[in-house]
Amino acid sequence: MMSMNSKQAFSMHPMLHEPKYAPLHSSSEAIRRACLQAPQLQGNIFAGFDETLLRGAEALAAVDIVSQKTHPFKPDATYHTMSSVCTPTSSSVHLHHPSVLTTHHSHHHPHSHHQPSQGLDQDLLDHLNPALSLGGVPDIGSTPSHPHAHMSAMNHMAHHTQSMNMSHNHSLSGHPGLSCSESETDPRELESFAERFKQRRIKLGVTQADVGSALANLKIPGVGCLSQSTICRFESLTLSHNNMVALKPILEAWLEEAERAQREKMTKPEIFTSGDKKRKRTSIAAPEKRSLEAYFAVQPRPSSEKIAAIAEKLDLKKNVVRVWFCNQRQKQKRMKFSATY
DNA sequence: ATGCATGAGGC
DNA sequence: CCTCATGCATA
Secondary structure: OOOOOOOOOOOOOOOOOOOOOOOOOOOHHHHHHHHHOOHHHHHHHHHHOOHHHHHHHHHHHHHOHHHHHHOOOOOOOOHHHHOOOOOOOOOOOOOOOEOOOOOOOOOOOOOOOOOOOOHHHHHHHHHHOOHHHHOOOOOOOOOOOOOOOOOOOOOOOHHHHOOOOOOOOOOOOOOOOOOHHHHHHOHHHHHHHHHHHHHHHHHOOOOHHHHHHHHHHHOOOOOOEOOHHHHHHHHOOOOOHHHHHHHHHHHHHHHHHHHHHHHHHHHOOOOOOOOOOOOOOOOOOHHHHHHHHHHHHHOOOOOHHHHHHHHHHHOOOHHHHHHHHHHHHHHHOOOOOOOOO
């Protein structure tokens, strides 16, 4: 019943996780993150200011557009334009559970920030209150009573990054001093691979969902299928750097296998031509979202108490707010605009 | 394509 | 309670 998940971490480097600002981090990701956010700033700001900043946050919330620009993660959709790629689960073949290929390297623990001023909430909360009137938060019945077990096989793909990549290596980075693993984790290489991957996938006439479920057929130890979401995110580079690095060899393996299979098909032309309860997604209304963004700009890691206060003011469930902040933080760490280069 | 959610694993 | 990798549901 319970998934005894063994989502182990197959870390590529012994310690690729960066304690954010700790002196330990030597990973590129750490650097990337460091660039993205100005951590200590938050603390200081918090400690010192009050009215001023609050007004600022409020203003941001009010303006909305501005706050959105704060972190331009996604250029925002152009969805339907590529319907071919987004085919709705054409292959409903969900072989098995979401296996994991976690790149979970033991990591850092970030919560060492302080959340000084509490008074600020009050102000912000009060000011943002009006947003509530629009209250679009109808059903937040997100009670996680959901049987969704992730079982993952343990495997150490960690080293694939090096070992199995040798075969089809791609040291295009021409960098003299760049070792294999380095070129492998090079954001530019990941980006170009993602692009090539997408093109070749489309050429094969396969959807993202197809790729996801087909991965299970590769029989790679510990690798099961993946969702359309994940494939999509890989192609659009909206995954964490580590996640990208971990998935690359797998998708690369699939791609080669798929192309090989197709070639085979070509060669022999004649032969047979042949192959509960639903989770409800909570929707946070625009006004509330703007308020949340304003808070986030000031304090990305609100304490439990603050979350509760915010939740109350916005008339949202506390858990919804908490998860929102978690997701927001994750967004900040994604690849796309992370300038490691 | 992306928003909100789950769950393992780490402190 | 957080981070991370992922996924379902949905625009």
